[in-house]
Amino acid sequence: MKLFSYWRSSAVWRVRIALSWKGIPHGTVPVHLVRDGGQQHSESYREVNPQERVPALEDDGRVLSQSLAIIEYLEETHPEPPLLPTDFAGRAIVRQLALAVACEIHPLQNSRVLDYLRGPLAQGDAQVADWVRHWIGQGFGALEELARRHGDGRTSLHSSGVSMADLCLVPQMYNARRHHLDLRPYPALVAIDAHLMTLPAFSTTRPEAQPDAE
Amino acid sequence: MKLFSYWRSSAVWRVRIALSWKGIPHGTVPVHLVRDGGQQHSESYREVNPQERVPALEDDGRVLSQSLAIIEYLEETHPEPPLLPTDFAGRAIVRQLALAVACEIHPLQNSRVLDYLRGPLAQGDAQVADWVRHWIGQGFGALEELARRHGDGRTSLHSSGVSMADLCLVPQMYNARRHHLDLRPYPALVAIDAHLMTLPAFSTTRPEAQPDAE
Numbered sequence: 001m002k003l004f005s006y007w008r009s010s011a012v013w014r015v016r017i018a019l020s021w022k023g024i025p026h027g028t029v030p031v032h033l034v035r036d037g038g039q040q041h042s043e044s045y046r047e048v049n050p051q052e053r054v055p056a057l058e059d060d061g062r063v064l065s066q067s068l069a070i071i072e073y074l075e076e077t078h079p080e081p082p083l084l085p086t087d088f089a090g091r092a093i094v095r096q097l098a099l100a101v102a103c104e105i106h107p108l109q110n111s112r113v114l115d116y117l118r119g120p121l122a123q124g125d126a127q128v129a130d131w132v133r134h135w136i137g138q139g140f141g142a143l144e145e146l147a148r149r150h151g152d153g154r155t156s157l158h159s160s161g162v163s164m165a166d167l168c169l170v171p172q173m174y175n176a177r178r179h180h181l182d183l184r185p186y187p188a189l190v191a192i193d194a195h196l197m198t199l200p201a202f203s204t205t206r207p208e209a210q211p212d213a214e
Numbered sequence: 215m216k217l218f219s220y221w222r223s224s225a226v227w228r229v230r231i232a233l234s235w236k237g238i239p240h241g242t243v244p245v246h247l248v249r250d251g252g253q254q255h256s257e258s259y260r261e262v263n264p265q266e267r268v269p270a271l272e273d274d275g276r277v278l279s280q281s282l283a284i285i286e287y288l289e290e291t292h293p294e295p296p297l298l299p300t301d302f303a304g305r306a307i308v309r310q311l312a313l314a315v316a317c318e319i320h321p322l323q324n325s326r327v328l329d330y331l332r333g334p335l336a337q338g339d340a341q342v343a344d345w346v347r348h349w350i351g352q353g354f355g356a357l358e359e360l361a362r363r364h365g366d367g368r369t370s371l372h373s374s375g376v377s378m379a380d381l382c383l384v385p386q387m388y389n390a391r392r393h394h395l396d397l398r399p400y401p402a403l404v405a406i407d408a409h410l411m412t413l414p415a416f417s418t419t420r421p422e423a424q425p426d427a428e
Contacts, residue, residue: 050359051314062303066317069309076302088290089276095283099316100265103280107321116348121337134330145264 001026004056007210010171016205030212085160097165105139153188215240218270221424224385230419244426299374311379319353367402
């Protein structure tokens with residue numbers, strides 16, 4: 001397996017955690033999202049992934065993209081240790097929690113969107129910062145409530161233990177801190193994040209520990 | 215089962231197609247996203263779904279939200295007829311295609327985002343329309359290429375037949391037309407959408423056929 005990765009991409013970090021959690025050997029190909037006008041836009045990478053995004057995972061000559069699709073694939077091909085519970089309702093809730101980050105928060109604060117706000121919409125740094133904090137805050141408000149309903153509010157988002165929802169939470173918390181969001185309204189998310197970061201699968205895969213980190 | 219629905223929400227339409235495709239009996243509770251300042255923000259609905267979004271699905275006293283989590287749940291609890299192929303790689307590609315709409319396109323053009331552009335960012339109708347068409351166009355460009363790689367480019371996004379990816383495509387095409395996107399650069403998507411709309415699960419669940427349609 002070969003992971004196309006950029007150290008600071010939170011979508012790639014999700015996949016790095018899954019690979020580490022399951023102990024899956026793999027190589028890493030760095031794709032620099034800023035250098036050379038964004039290496040993800042190069043012709044050779046467009047051949048790999050027409051979405052011009054990371055992550056992409058090459059396995060058995062096939063290329064997969066979209067972090068949650070990759071994580072579901074790893075879960076099906078390498079079931080142990082699991083990242084989804086076994087009961088239907090639990091699996092649905094875990095997926096809901098993961099999508100609450102992946103569909104509701106992350107798409108609104110990734111770099112191509114912030115570039116559009118700064119460029120065509122001519123927004124200044126303060127407006128862009130407000131935008132980011134607005135959407136992360138709104139998403140975290142709902143996630144805090146869901147974490148209390150479905151988990152212990154201390155060690156993982158869902159009561160079944162570490163799941164693919166946690167793989168989405170930790171990189172999103174990292175992003176929230178980068179954007180100076182006040183995290184005091186989200187004590188359950190803060191506690192869960194702190195606990196998860198004591199686990200090697202989360203801490204060894206953090207952006208700053210990557211070979212391409214700057 | 216009880217579906218909390220708004221006629222024009224494309225995320226709800228995805229779930230309506232899945233329920234119809236699998237022939238699952240269910241009731242529908244309309245949630246008006248505009249009236250009363252948005253009924254999804256009411257205290258009673260926040261109790262149902264703290265994310266204050268539709269869809270939500272109540273089954274067996276449990277409430278699920280996030281359309282793709284609900285569709286995966288329906289696939290696991292009602293496997294026939296399927297919305298995912300049986301092989302691991304095919305399942306991953308179908309999920310990738312679904313997420314290419316659900317994570318890359320839809321979050322950037324839903325109404326709460328357009329309201330923020332119009333309100334706090336004081337953008338006019340032309341800027342908002344450009345924003346919407348920019349993101350749908352960018353997403354469709356990649357999806358058109360992926361449809362050619364992974365399907366026949368005529369009847370479904372993936373070669374395995376109708377899948378959860380198609381449940382995401384058709385409502386997104388409807389949105390693209392509402393926003394007057396020029397669809398000529400995406401002939402495969404146009405052909406697949408036209409074919410799918412000949413199938414009852416897609417046509418009978420369309421927004422205008424809903425009891426709460428205006």
